[in-house]
């Protein structure tokens with residue numbers, strides 16, 4: 001065995017790759033993790049809204065192209081932990097119905113090749129691993145779960161509790177959003193999370209967000225059989241002469257090219273970069289791109305229809321950690337619109353600095369400071385449907401081209417209408433119905449005019465399925481066309497559902513991890529002993 005030969009190579013350390021690395025680490029197998037980025041530097045700027053939201057300091061400086069050939073500056077991050085370093089850590093299970101076919105106003109959301117019940121045990125493991133805080137039974141659309149959340153829900157602050165009570169009085173069923181932050185409200189002095197106002201969109205300076213670096217990669221690399229190489233950009237995958245096996249992973253590192261090989265190669269670069277990597281790896285046996293005999297690689301890009309809606313109230317909103325309240329009453333439709341609409345929750349509390357670059361028309365008599373002090377900042381998500389013409393391709397100079405035409409938009413407009421109606425029905429004790437001056441949409445991607453740049457929820461470009469003609473991966477997320485190639489990031493989604501994607505990516509990575517352990521002949525007893533040792537070490541630290 002040469003130094004460059006491994007049992008498993010995992011490319012990317014985000015929700016998919018990071019979780020898989022954690023799961024496989026105690027197997028004793030030689031594992032190489034390749035990550036194009038470095039660690040997020042720990043610095044005060046981590047929590048500075050100007051640096052993070054206005055200057056976009058931690059975003060990649062890479063530029064892609066849109067369908068018209070115009071430069072696109074994606075709002076995405078290349079670091080150990082991937083986008084989970086910056087995510088809001090709202091960790092939702094998809095709804096049971098999301099795994100079946102669902103009829104939307106804009107078309108069909110297709111069924112998955114696995115059912116909710118197949119993924120349920122892994123959702124549970126992922127919730128434990130990522131320390132999800134939530135209350136079962138509150139969310140009316142929540143699927144059945146085999147155990148409670150490992151931690152109680154993060155409490156609402158008074159303004160949000162008041163809104164929750166108002167919503168409940170008007171007949172809605174507001175619930176606590178499940179979040180992965182290491183907050184111990186019963187023991188604030190010892191709590192790792194300090195409940196701050198710079199969580200969603202920011203890296204956590206004190207390492208208290210359950211992201212894939214802190215929770216998974218840092219633990220995985222404690223095992224001597226696991227190697228992490230940062231600043232290692234995978235350029236292409238090469239196959240043997242049969243085209244059935246990836247034999248070489250070509251990496252740009254320290255200014256030169258290196259090659260690594262493994263029995264199993266797992267791609268987890270995020271839905272857009274994974275598709276780009278396969279397309280760039282075309283060869284004689286795979287002329288349209290690696291594993292692309294179906295011509296599906298890169299197609300069906302989805303990213304949700306998202307919007308931020310600010311309700312400016314006369315009452316101030318001094319909330320610090322706002323992302324605690326959700327409303328799913330319209331997820332599957334309502335009496336007056338019998339199609340799915342989506343999910344309502346919150347973004348982190350907006351501040352005047354962040355608003356400066358993307359503020360909506362100012363409410364009468366409000367400055368930006370006042371707006372920020374009085375706004376309730378909602379996050380609305382609706383499902384976008386898989387359209388083969390919405391796709392990732394490789395354009396001039398090898399740049400990523402992202403072609404996307406939004407669809408199913410009536411669902412989102414209806415959802416916005418439902419929120420406006422719900423806000424009118426709330427009755428402030430001081431100001432009555434007049435409290436909320438209105439709802440304003442805000443351009444979330446500060447300093448960037450192109451909404452397409454908001455690729456936070458990217459998924460769907462390398463879908464899994466039973467039929468090799470209509471999918472790239474089989475139900476175990478192995479490429480139909482290549483025997484040792486797997487994909488475990490958000491690419492595998494055949495439909496995007498309308499809740500945040502990360503927990504499903506994590507749960508699926510654990511599921512694929514179990515499959516890989518069988519494939520690699522890992523001894524279950526030895527694995528359990530190693531995992532137990534990990535637990536004991538963690539307790540003694």
Ligand SMILES: Cc1cc2nc3c(=O)[nH]c(=O)nc-3n(C[C@H](O)[C@H](O)[C@H](O)COP(=O)(O)OP(=O)(O)OC[C@H]3O[C@@H](n4cnc5c(N)ncnc54)[C@H](O)[C@@H]3O)c2cc1C
Pocket residue numbers: 011012013014015016017034035036037075076077078079080081082083084086087088089090091092200201202232233234235268269270271273274277456457458488489490491500501502503505
């Ligand atoms: C601001 C923000 C807030 C969000 N909030 C939430 C939320 O509250 N809840 C939720 O569920 N989701 C949220 N998301 C989305 C969530 O972060 C993603 O769904 C999730 O991280 C995707 O996981 P992934 O494994 O597909 O990709 P990523 O996490 O993006 O990981 C991909 C990794 O691959 C690396 N990589 C890429 N190309 C290469 C290459 N060629 N060679 C080597 N390495 C490579 C990248 O550097 C990265 O580390 C948010 C995202 C953002 C940006």
Ligand code: SF4
Pocket residue numbers: 181182192193194195196197198199200202203204205206207208209210321
């Ligand atoms: S709220 Fe907690 S987890 Fe989030 S950034 Fe602040 S300290 Fe970190």
